[in-house]
Amino acid sequence: MNPESDQEEKAIALYRQYLQQEVERPQVARDKAEFLETHFKPKRRPVTSFLWAPSLAAAAIAAVWLIVGLPTGMHQPVDVTLPQTGPAYVTSTTAEPIQEAMMPVLPGPSVEVKRISSQVGSTMVYQRVYQEIPVTVVWVFPKG
Amino acid sequence: MKNKAPIITILLFTLSVFFLPHLKAAMEEKILVTVLVASPDGSDYDLDNDAFRDQLIQLFSYPSYRQIDQFWIPLERAKREAVSLPEGYDLLLNLQEKEKERVLVQAVIRKNSQSYVDTVLSIRKPGVVFLGGPTVENGVLILVLESRN
Numbered sequence: 001m002n003p004e005s006d007q008e009e010k011a012i013a014l015y016r017q018y019l020q021q022e023v024e025r026p027q028v029a030r031d032k033a034e035f036l037e038t039h040f041k042p043k044r045r046p047v048t049s050f051l052w053a054p055s056l057a058a059a060a061i062a063a064v065w066l067i068v069g070l071p072t073g074m075h076q077p078v079d080v081t082l083p084q085t086g087p088a089y090v091t092s093t094t095a096e097p098i099q100e101a102m103m104p105v106l107p108g109p110s111v112e113v114k115r116i117s118s119q120v121g122s123t124m125v126y127q128r129v130y131q132e133i134p135v136t137v138v139w140v141f142p143k144g
Numbered sequence: 145m146k147n148k149a150p151i152i153t154i155l156l157f158t159l160s161v162f163f164l165p166h167l168k169a170a171m172e173e174k175i176l177v178t179v180l181v182a183s184p185d186g187s188d189y190d191l192d193n194d195a196f197r198d199q200l201i202q203l204f205s206y207p208s209y210r211q212i213d214q215f216w217i218p219l220e221r222a223k224r225e226a227v228s229l230p231e232g233y234d235l236l237l238n239l240q241e242k243e244k245e246r247v248l249v250q251a252v253i254r255k256n257s258q259s260y261v262d263t264v265l266s267i268r269k270p271g272v273v274f275l276g277g278p279t280v281e282n283g284v285l286i287l288v289l290e291s292r293n
Binding site: 057058059061062065110111112113114115116117118119120121123128130133135136137138139140141142 | 152153156157160198199202248258259260261262263264265266267268271272273274275276279
C-alpha cells in the first residue's frame with residue numbers, strides 16, 4: 001500500500017470526524033433547524049382558500065335570497081291590529097255552539113274565534129256541524 | 145387533494161335554490177274567499193258551488209243567495225292583504241301564525257274607515273268560516289273563508 005495514500009486517507013478521516021463534531025454541536029443543530037424552518041417550511045394552503053370562502057359566498061347568496069325573496073314582513077311584529085278610530089262597539093255576543101243530535105265526535109274545534117269586535121254594532125258567533133265539519137259563522141248586526 | 149370549491153359552491157347554491165322556495169312556501173298560506181249576497185227577496189240560488197247551497201240553508205234563513213265573486217288570497221306572515229268588496233267594503237286579511245294544520249288569521253271587513261267586523265280566527269285545515277252581516281243593496285254580504293290543505 002502506498003504510504004502517501006494511507007496518510008491521505010487518515011487526513012480525510014480526521015477531517016470528516018472534525019466536521020461531524022462540528023455539525024453535531026447543539027448550537028449548529030439549532031441554527032440548522034431554524035434555517036430549514038425559515039426557508040424551507042412547506043407552504044400550507046389556507047383553509048379559507050378552498051373551503052370556507054365559497055361556502056361563505058354561498059351562504060351570503062342564500063342570505064340575500066332569503067331577505068329579498070321572503071315576505072318583507074317576516075321580521076315585523078305579528079300583531080298588526082288596525083287602529084281603532086272613534087268609539088268602538090265591542091258588545092260582542094258570543095253564542096254557545098249549537099249542538100246537534102248525533103253530532104260526530106271531533107278532535108277539536110275546526111275554527112276558534114280568538115277575538116272579535118265591531119265599530120258598527122254587536123256581533124255573534126255560532127257553529128253548526130255540516131257533513132262532520134263544524135262550520136263557524138261570525139255575524140255582525142250593524143246599527144241603523 | 146383537488147380543489148373542491150366549485151363542487152361545494154354549486155352544492156350549496158343548489159340547496160339554496162331548492163330549499164328557500166320551500167321555506168317561503170311553508171310561510172305562506174292561501175285563503176279561498178267566496179263573496180255572496182243573501183237577499184230576503186226572490187228565491188234564486190245563483191252559486192258556483194252547490195255544496196254551499198245546503199250549508200247556507202242550514203246556517204241562514206234567506207231565500208235567495210247570489211255569488212258575486214270568488215278568489216284566492218295569498219297570505220304572507222304579518223303582511224296584510226286587502227281586497228275590494230261590493231259597495232265600498234274592503235276585506236283585510238293578515239296571516240299571524242301558521243302551523244302545519246292550523247293558521248291564525250285576522251279578518252277585517254271595513255267600510256269608510258269603520259271596521260264592521262274585526263276578528264282573529266284560528267282555523268284548522270280544512271276549515272270554513274262565514275263572515276256576514278254588512279248590509280248591501282237588497283241584502284247582506286256574506287264572505288266564505290276557506291283554508292284548505
